[in-house]
Amino acid sequence: MAMMPARVKFRKQQRGKMKGNATRGNYVSYGDYGLQSLEAGWVTGRQIEAGRVATTHFLRREGRVIVRIFPHKSVSGKPLEVRMGTGKGEPEFWTAVVKPGTILFEVGGVSEDIARAALQRVAHKMPVRCRFVKRRHVVG
Amino acid sequence: MEIQTLQAEPRTPHGSRAAQRLRRRGKVPAVIYGHQQAPETILVDQHALVGCLEDGAHVVTIALDGKTETCLLKDVQYDHLGIAPLHVDFARIDLTEKVRVRVALELRGTAKGQSEGGIVIQQLMDLDIECLATAIPDSIRVPINDLALDQILHVRELVLPEGVRAVADPEAIVAICREPHVQAAPTEAPAEAAAATEPEVIARGKIEEEGEAEGEKS
Numbered sequence: 001m002a003m004m005p006a007r008v009k010f011r012k013q014q015r016g017k018m019k020g021n022a023t024r025g026n027y028v029s030y031g032d033y034g035l036q037s038l039e040a041g042w043v044t045g046r047q048i049e050a051g052r053v054a055t056t057h058f059l060r061r062e063g064r065v066i067v068r069i070f071p072h073k074s075v076s077g078k079p080l081e082v083r084m085g086t087g088k089g090e091p092e093f094w095t096a097v098v099k100p101g102t103i104l105f106e107v108g109g110v111s112e113d114i115a116r117a118a119l120q121r122v123a124h125k126m127p128v129r130c131r132f133v134k135r136r137h138v139v140g
Numbered sequence: 141m142e143i144q145t146l147q148a149e150p151r152t153p154h155g156s157r158a159a160q161r162l163r164r165r166g167k168v169p170a171v172i173y174g175h176q177q178a179p180e181t182i183l184v185d186q187h188a189l190v191g192c193l194e195d196g197a198h199v200v201t202i203a204l205d206g207k208t209e210t211c212l213l214k215d216v217q218y219d220h221l222g223i224a225p226l227h228v229d230f231a232r233i234d235l236t237e238k239v240r241v242r243v244a245l246e247l248r249g250t251a252k253g254q255s256e257g258g259i260v261i262q263q264l265m266d267l268d269i270e271c272l273a274t275a276i277p278d279s280i281r282v283p284i285n286d287l288a289l290d291q292i293l294h295v296r297e298l299v300l301p302e303g304v305r306a307v308a309d310p311e312a313i314v315a316i317c318r319e320p321h322v323q324a325a326p327t328e329a330p331a332e333a334a335a336a337t338e339p340e341v342i343a344r345g346k347i348e349e350e351g352e353a354e355g356e357k358s
Contacts, residue, residue, distance in 0.1 A: 001302050004338075004339055005339045006339055007339055007340045007341075008339045008340075008341060008342065009337075009341070009342050009343060010301065010341070010343075011338070011341055021219075021220035021221075022220050024231065026220055026221070026222065027222055028217075036144050036145065036221065036222075038221070047272075061320055062259070062320075063259070064259075064261065072338065099220075100220055100221065101219075101220035101221050101222070108261075108262070109259060109260065109261065109262075131221075135265065136218075136222060137196075137242075137243075137244040137265070137266055137279075139193065139198070139215065139242070140211050
């Protein structure tokens with residue numbers, strides 16, 4: 001089942017802007033390797049779940065898969081063949097708002113080749129361009 | 141490790157726009173501070189700096205206005221993609237003094253528990269240590285061959301190189317070997333969960349109650 005929040009204060013939201021770059025969640029924190037977004041976009045709960053399943057399946061339950069994004073934003077739409085007006089449509093799906101630099105998925109406990117292959121499969125399922133990144137050790 | 145030298149120039153125009161212009165010219169704004177001297181704003185060559193960072197250097201020599209200063213790479217700010225350094229902090233040090241730095245922890249070997257079906261999870265990726273500026277290790281290699289299933293490796297159990305002292309919490313967990321979490325087979329889903337295609341709205345119940353109360357009043 002697609003990811004969505006358990007409880008919300010309001011069902012419908014405005015569309016919002018996706019300007020600027022990621023200033024948080026933009027480095028590998030929990031695993032050893034990650035998949036970083038290079039563009040801004042909406043990643044739906046279904047796409048996140050598809051990515052998670054693809055990685056877990058490829059790794060055959062070895063290592064760890066960490067999903068760094070969550071679909072907090074509801075997107076509403078009107079049904080087909082309905083005239084405009086009469087209020088806002090019903091929520092159709094939930095998305096995560098992703099900015100350039102956001103780490104989408106992380107993998108730990110496996111070799112670099114395996115992690116690269118696993119995250120490549122996820123990248124194909126994402127609606128944004130992605131790149132493979134490694135953990136950077138902190139200086140200082 | 142041999143101490144590398146970075147050529148630096150004094151940085152006179154300050155501010156974010158001047159810094160952006162410098163970055164376009166292949167320079168990185170930086171600052172030197174410490175040892176109870178006035179801080180100096182400088183700029184260093186991006187290519188040389190990236191070379192130092194890729195080599196894993198902790199201590200560098202800054203050549204500025206004909207004099208040299210030994211500095212510790214204290215902090216590096218990167219752009220949103222983590223590719224280009226935006227700003228660097230250098231702290232003045234003496235090669236005979238002890239410094240506090242953060243170095244990488246590398247797990248080596250195969251844990252005993254892995255042969256019993258366990259997986260090793262590294263909780264602590266970097267370790268804060270105190271040592272002489274000339275004896276900063278590139279990384280701390282931790283052999284985990286004796287780590288059994290359901291066993292925890294703490295910071296206090298680490299064998300550190302001579303002259304190196306951990307300043308992190310001794311009870312902090314470095315690595316753990318445990319059985320992998322197996323997802324339980326889906327049982328019969330309760331009717332509520334199956335019907336829950338939308339999240340629960342927090343304020344809905346309250347609004348309905350208020351509405352009913354108003355209706356009764358009128």
